[in-house]
Amino acid sequence: MNVRPDFSKNSNMAETAPAFLSIYDMHSYYGESYIVQGVSFNVHEGEILALLGRNGAGKTTTLRSIARLDDPQVNQGEIWLDHQPLHLMKSHQASVAGLGLVPEDRRIIPGLTVEENLQLAQIAPPIGWSLDRLYDLFPRLGERRKQEGVTLSGGEQQMLAIARALARDIKVLLLDEPYEGLAPVIVDEIEKTLRHVKEQGMTTVIVEQNAVRALQLADRAVILDTGSIVFDGTAAEVLENEALRAEYLAI
Numbered sequence: 036m037n038v039r040p041d042f043s044k045n046s047n048m049a050e051t052a053p054a055f056l057s058i059y060d061m062h063s064y065y066g067e068s069y070i071v072q073g074v075s076f077n078v079h080e081g082e083i084l085a086l087l088g089r090n091g092a093g094k095t096t097t098l099r100s101i102a103r104l105d106d107p108q109v110n111q112g113e114i115w116l117d118h119q120p121l122h123l124m125k126s127h128q129a130s131v132a133g134l135g136l137v138p139e140d141r142r143i144i145p146g147l148t149v150e151e152n153l154q155l156a157q158i159a160p161p162i163g164w165s166l167d168r169l170y171d172l173f174p175r176l177g178e179r180r181k182q183e184g185v186t187l188s189g190g191e192q193q194m195l196a197i198a199r200a201l202a203r204d205i206k207v208l209l210l211d212e213p214y215e216g217l218a219p220v221i222v223d224e225i226e227k228t229l230r231h232v233k234e235q236g237m238t239t240v241i242v243e244q245n246a247v248r249a250l251q252l253a254d255r256a257v258i259l260d261t262g263s264i265v266f267d268g269t270a271a272e273v274l275e276n277e278a279l280r281a282e283y284l285a286i
């Protein structure tokens with residue numbers, strides 16, 4: 036029944052191919068503060084999209100809006116994931132519909148081991164990657180499976196947060212600042228696993244202050260500035276466009 040997206044004709048989106056995740060004319064508020072101001076973009080199945088912009092541009096607010104969290108409030112717009120209207124759902128329904136958000140603070144559950152954190156994600160169907168498959172992807176987590184999750188290093192906690200999202204049967208992975216505070220060698224490791232996850236067919240949206248690293252990983256990029264989209268194109272175009280990078284990304 037739920038099969039709406041073909042609003043590309045009456046939007047200003049650059050491309051018109053059918054999308055897997057479609058955001059159309061989304062407006063989001065924190066109370067009276069108007070943050071996301073009519074944002075539309077598409078994410079195609081199997082691609083990695085980098086959502087970039089300066090501090091306060093509205094990237095996290097956009098991710099939280101897509102994930103249907105209570106804050107911010109989305110007062111207008113449509114969000115479709117694989118023909119399902121996320122904009123009509125609460126966060127737990129969006130999660131069942133296949134949305135996997137890895138928040139910036141990672142939300143590792145204190146008092147639980149690495150394995151228990153993963154098992155908790157699989158307490159109810161739909162179940163995604165098996166523990167063995169997750170430990171193949173993140174061998175460090177396998178080695179530390181009996182260790183309390185919150186005692187892991189920052190990089191390992193980030194791996195656990197990503198693994199926990201994949202432990203559920205998700206259609207899209209939303210990553211909020213996955214590289215924040217991590218040493219370059221750990222960023223390399225996480226980047227490698229995200230490439231592997233992409234090879235398995237996963238669709239990913241990555242919000243990252245470290246724009247260069249995100250662009251190296253991503254196929255496409257959307258740049259936000261004060262809650263509006265100022266660029267929608269390929270990651271290569273951003274890397275090649277010095278003026279665009281200087282103006283909106285300060286790199």
Ligand SMILES: Nc1ncnc2c1ncn2[C@@H]1O[C@H](COP(=O)(O)OP(=O)(O)OP(=O)(O)O)[C@@H](O)[C@H]1O
Nearest residue numbers: 065068070088089090091092093094095096097106
């Ligand atoms: N809970 C909140 N209540 C009110 N305003 C908020 C809240 N969270 C964020 N904001 C404001 O919304 C705007 C966009 O913030 P957002 O976190 O989405 O930006 P961002 O692009 O992700 O940047 P950053 O990397 O700094 O998090 C900012 O002006 C911020 O102060």
